[in-house]
Amino acid sequence: MISSNADHKASSSLALAQHRFSGGEQRFSLRRGKTGNRIFKKDTEKMERMPGEGELDHLERPSPLTEKERMMIQDSWSKVYENCDDVGVAILVRLFVNFPSSKQFFSQFKHIEEPEELARSTQLRKHAHRVMNALNTLVESLDNAEKVASVLQMVGKAHALRHKVEPVYFKILSGVILEVLGEEFPQVVTPEVAAAWTKVLATVCCGINAVYEEVGWSKLSTSTG
Numbered sequence: 307m308i309s310s311n312a313d314h315k316a317s318s319s320l321a322l323a324q325h326r327f328s329g330g331e332q333r334f335s336l337r338r339g340k341t342g343n344r345i346f347k348k349d350t351e352k353m354e355r356m357p358g359e360g361e362l363d364h365l366e367r368p369s370p371l372t373e374k375e376r377m378m379i380q381d382s383w384s385k386v387y388e389n390c391d392d393v394g395v396a397i398l399v400r401l402f403v404n405f406p407s408s409k410q411f412f413s414q415f416k417h418i419e420e421p422e423e424l425a426r427s428t429q430l431r432k433h434a435h436r437v438m439n440a441l442n443t444l445v446e447s448l449d450n451a452e453k454v455a456s457v458l459q460m461v462g463k464a465h466a467l468r469h470k471v472e473p474v475y476f477k478i479l480s481g482v483i484l485e486v487l488g489e490e491f492p493q494v495v496t497p498e499v500a501a502a503w504t505k506v507l508a509t510v511c512c513g514i515n516a517v518y519e520e521v522g523w524s525k526l527s528t529s530t531g
C-alpha cells in the first residue's frame with residue numbers, strides 16, 4: 307500500500323521513463339535570505355499524484371554515458387556538491403511535501419507537514435546526507451561499473467529488505483532531484499546536462515529495480531493494492 311487518499315487528489319506529473327520531471331506541486335526552493343542563509347520558499351499549493359499503475363513498470367535501461375555526458379555530470383555535480391547539505395535537504399523536503407506518502411518509512415517525521423519543520427528533522431537531514439554521499443560515490447565512479455553496481459546493491463538491498471521502501475519511490479525521488487537541480491542551478495544544469503542526468507538517474511532506478519527483483523520483492527508495480 308503506497309498511496310494515501312491524499313496521493314490521489316493530486317495532479318502533478320512524474321515519470322522518469324517519459325522524461326517528465328515535475329516532482330509534484332508544492333515547490334520549496336532554496337533561496338538566499340538577507341543573512342545569506344538558504345531558506346525554503348513555498349511557491350504553489352497543490353497535491354500529490356502518484357504515478358499510475360503500470361506507468362513506470364517498463365523503465366528501459368538507458369544507453370551507457372558518452373565521455374561528454376560523463377564530464378557534464380561530473381562538472382555539474384561538483385557545483386551541486388559544494389552545497390551538499392542544503393541541496394540534499396531541499397530535495398528531500400520537496401519529496402516529502404509533494405509526495406507525503408513517502409514519509410511513511412520515516413518514524414521520526416512521518417506526521418510532520420510543515421516544510422520548515424521537516425527541514426529541521428535530524429532523521430531527514432541524516433538521510434539527505436546519506437543520499438548525497440551515495441550520489442557522490444556514483445558520480446565519482448561513473449567509469450567503474452563494478453563500483454556503481456556494488457553501491458546500487460547495497461542501497462537496493464537495504465531499502466528492499468530492511469526499510470521495505472516501494473521501488474517506485476526511487477523513481478519519484480529521481481524526478482525530484484532533477485527538478486531541484488534544474489531550479490537551483492539553472493546556469494549549470496542546462497537542458498543538455500539535464501538530459502545526461504536523466505540517463506544517470508534512470509540507470510540508478512534500473513539498477514535498484516534489478517536488485518529488488520533479485521531479492522524477491524514481490525510487487526514491482528506501482529499498484530496501490
Ligand code: HEM
Nearest residue numbers: 408411412429433436437440441461464469471475476479
Ligand atoms: C538515491 C536514493 C537513495 C539513497 C542513495 C539512499 C541511501 C540511504 C542510506 C545510505 C541509508 C542508511 C543505510 C541503511 O540503513 O541502509 C538509508 C536509509 C534509509 N532510507 Fe534511503 N536512500 C535513497 C532513497 C530512499 C527513498 C526514496 C526512501 C523512501 C521514500 C528511503 C528511505 C530510507 C529509510 C526509511 C532509511 C532508514 C532511515 C533511518 O533509519 O533513520 N531512501 N538510505
